Amino acid sequence: MIELRGLSVGYRGEPVLRGVDLTFQPGQVTVLLGPNGCGKSTLLKTALGLLPPLAGQVLYDGVPLQSLAPVQVARQAAYMAQSRSVPQIEARRMVLHGRFPYLSFPRRYRPEDKRVVAEAMQEAGASDLAGCLMQELSGGQRQKVYLAMALAQRTGTIFMDEPTTWLDVRHQLEVMATARRLAAGGKAVALVCHDLCLALRNADTVVLLADGALRMTDTPDRVYESGALDTAFGVRVRRVEMDGSWQYFCE
Amino acid sequence: MERNRVAARLGLLGAAAMLAAVLSLCLGPVPLTPVQLWQGLWGQGDGASILAFVRLPRTVGCVLAGAALAVSGGIIQTVLANPLAAPSTIGVNSGAGLGVALCSALLPGALTAVPFAAFLGAFIGVLFILLLAERAGASRITLVLAGVALSSMFSAGVDAVVTLYPDALIGYSDFRIGGMANLYMGKLLPAGAVILACVLLAMLLASEMDLLALGSDTARSLGLRVRPVRTVLLALAAALAGAAVSFAGLLGFVGLIVPHIVRRLLGGGSLRLVAGCALCGAALLTLCDLLSRLVFAPFELPVGIVLSLAGGPFFLWLLFQKRGTHS
Numbered sequence: 001m002i003e004l005r006g007l008s009v010g011y012r013g014e015p016v017l018r019g020v021d022l023t024f025q026p027g028q029v030t031v032l033l034g035p036n037g038c039g040k041s042t043l044l045k046t047a048l049g050l051l052p053p054l055a056g057q058v059l060y061d062g063v064p065l066q067s068l069a070p071v072q073v074a075r076q077a078a079y080m081a082q083s084r085s086v087p088q089i090e091a092r093r094m095v096l097h098g099r100f101p102y103l104s105f106p107r108r109y110r111p112e113d114k115r116v117v118a119e120a121m122q123e124a125g126a127s128d129l130a131g132c133l134m135q136e137l138s139g140g141q142r143q144k145v146y147l148a149m150a151l152a153q154r155t156g157t158i159f160m161d162e163p164t165t166w167l168d169v170r171h172q173l174e175v176m177a178t179a180r181r182l183a184a185g186g187k188a189v190a191l192v193c194h195d196l197c198l199a200l201r202n203a204d205t206v207v208l209l210a211d212g213a214l215r216m217t218d219t220p221d222r223v224y225e226s227g228a229l230d231t232a233f234g235v236r237v238r239r240v241e242m243d244g245s246w247q248y249f250c251e
Numbered sequence: 252m253e254r255n256r257v258a259a260r261l262g263l264l265g266a267a268a269m270l271a272a273v274l275s276l277c278l279g280p281v282p283l284t285p286v287q288l289w290q291g292l293w294g295q296g297d298g299a300s301i302l303a304f305v306r307l308p309r310t311v312g313c314v315l316a317g318a319a320l321a322v323s324g325g326i327i328q329t330v331l332a333n334p335l336a337a338p339s340t341i342g343v344n345s346g347a348g349l350g351v352a353l354c355s356a357l358l359p360g361a362l363t364a365v366p367f368a369a370f371l372g373a374f375i376g377v378l379f380i381l382l383l384a385e386r387a388g389a390s391r392i393t394l395v396l397a398g399v400a401l402s403s404m405f406s407a408g409v410d411a412v413v414t415l416y417p418d419a420l421i422g423y424s425d426f427r428i429g430g431m432a433n434l435y436m437g438k439l440l441p442a443g444a445v446i447l448a449c450v451l452l453a454m455l456l457a458s459e460m461d462l463l464a465l466g467s468d469t470a471r472s473l474g475l476r477v478r479p480v481r482t483v484l485l486a487l488a489a490a491l492a493g494a495a496v497s498f499a500g501l502l503g504f505v506g507l508i509v510p511h512i513v514r515r516l517l518g519g520g521s522l523r524l525v526a527g528c529a530l531c532g533a534a535l536l537t538l539c540d541l542l543s544r545l546v547f548a549p550f551e552l553p554v555g556i557v558l559s560l561a562g563g564p565f566f567l568w569l570l571f572q573k574r575g576t577h578s
Contacts, residue, residue: 050468074474085332085466088519097462101474107458133518153473 001026001188002047002077002157006056009039009046015054016042020214022207024157024188029179031199032192034209035233040192041082043209044159047190048079074101078150082161082192084142091137091145092130095121098152117152124148124178140171147178158182160191164198176202196237197248200224208232224248257523260516264530268314271537275310276302278541280549308434313537313554315439316431316499317509319446320344321532322453323491324506325513325524329460330484331384333394337507338373338492341398344503345405346376347489347496348427352409356416366442370493376401377489381482429502429555431540442494449491453525456484460521502555504562505532 003023010016016039024030024047032040045051047058049065058065060076078098087094098120099113121127126144134142143163150158160179164172176198183189183204193199199206200220208216208223210232216223223229224246229237239246277283283291283298291298292307324337331341338344350372354365383397409427453460459480462470467477495502513527536554539561543552 045468048472050471069474070471070476071474074472077472079469079472081466081468081472083466084469085464087461087464088514089461090518093520097465097473100458100462103458106455 001061003059003062004043004047004056005059007043007046007053007058008055009042009051010054011042011051013054016212017209017214018212019056022214022217024190025205026156026188027183027186028188028204029183029202030188030190030205030207031203032190032207032209033196033199033229033232038209039212040209041161044079044161044190044192048077048159049073050079071101074153074155076155077157077159078153078155080146080150080158080160080163082165084146086134086142088133088135090130091126091132091134091148092117092121094134094145095126095148095152098149101153116154117148120151121145121148123151125174139166140168140174143167143171143175151182155187157188157190160189162192162194164193164195172198196229196233196250200237200239200248201246221246257517261523261526261530264513264516264527264534268530268534268537271534271541272310272314275313275537275541276306278545279306304435308436308439309431309540310537311436311443312431312434312439312498313540314533315443315446316495316502317505317532317534317536318450318529319491319495319532320502320505321509321513321528321535322450322525323488323495325510325521325528326453326460326484326488326491327506328510329464329521329524330481330488331380331394332464332466334511335395335507336398337504337510338488339501339503339506340395340402341380342376342401342405343373343380343489343492344376344496344501344506345402345409347373347493348501349405349408349412350493351497352412356412359418363441366445366494366497369497370445370490372405373489373493373496374486376405377485381485427501427555428553429500429558430553431499432551432553434498438498442498445490445494449487449494450525450529453484453487453491454522456480456487457520457522457525460484460524464519464521500553500555502536502558504558504566505536508562508565509535 001023004020007020008015008018020043032043034040042051046053060068065073095117096109096113099109099116102113121130124144124147126148129137129141129145134145137145163175167175179189179191180202203220205217206220206223207214208228215232216226216228224237224239235250237248237250239248277285277288281301287296287298290296291302320338327336327338327341328334347369350368351365354368358364379401380394380398384394459475462473462475463481471477509528509532510524513524513531517523517527539557540554543554543557
């Protein structure tokens, strides 16, 4: 389990967010919401050790992040970056990279690694893409391969930075359904999302970031009812009941 | 691409390199038959001294320099995730050139110091680029432009040294354009050892290169120590380019074109890239050198000219191809 304690994050000593206390609970989808530039991605990167914290601590099962080697971090937390390069390799070889934290030198894949990769591709719905070149895949298909790579790391926590951006609406819903399924399987899933409606419908916990601080951590219902979303985004978020659940919209 | 096809194509590249080397040994003002070549290599017959003093050093030099520059280019392109980067475009070659020029001007007798000076110059070029990439998070085009600026600064340095110390580089134009005349085995041995070791090391670090190609954040999140690995790989690229420049001069284009050809032939993946670059670079440079000797015989063009004549159009074609696709 990953915890942030009094964490300040930012670039070159300039904090973007200060004093963040947050726990990514296993079995839950945590969605980070906030206006552009509020520090959502920076927070994820700091939680993963990609950026040094300016103050405070990141704890992995109680152990400070700084005392862990990169491979140890990579066995506990996987990351789907916002900007993804597209190398000229087959999807299956791409997913095999997810086993890197488990390989010793020289890097030889064991039968176990291949089994895990096959499972991960199935979980991500990417099995039929195995032999395709990454460059020939559509955005939604590449996303599945990247997800499979993250799953092949077999981590307790998975961080996704804007996994729905650039995807058509069906793929957006699929990503959210996958996030829910992973959480149901016991993983802690944390994702950054710009689509308020999609986020509020699918999150277990909403983390609202604005004006350099964590404003609120609560269920979507309570965050909605507090009106904090309206203040943070400067829009009116409303909801209607439809087929027994809430549908959110902005105006 | 499935394994067998990659293996077959690698085999073809290897065969091409072998063929080029054999042709380079046989052809020249005094043609040798394969039988004479075989005998000559064992020190017998008429061809023995031609081989020992002229063609063997020349061919070995071409194979080594071609392989070194191509692998160096492949590493640089992968690590910087930039298809336009190469030892000759980002100032690594000209850095090595300045090292060589300074060394031969200031320490005229110290021939063994030349490869080290070349490496040092190349490494300074690499460090500058690395700093730029880390600090500014410089975009691809900025990196290349900065490399061009760096290259011309280093070249100006070389010109200044040559003007102030006219004796520093005998055959300066050969050095500047890149040429394989006047090689001898003693000059090739240290550079050859460095090149062989660096190519092997690069092959051992292939998985790390694969990860770096995914972008530094993703690489790090997969457990790679990005900074040290990137520095080690670029140091290897600098050592390779420096070793090649120390005896072959400022050869452009091999390091730029060959990785592109290899990626087309073999697909992505760093292990096949490094192996393919070594074979393809060796074959290409050996063939270009052969052409440079034969086309205007008895006159000889420096191989750098032939390479640029062939490489320039290819590079232009590449630029226009890349414009259409989003990167």
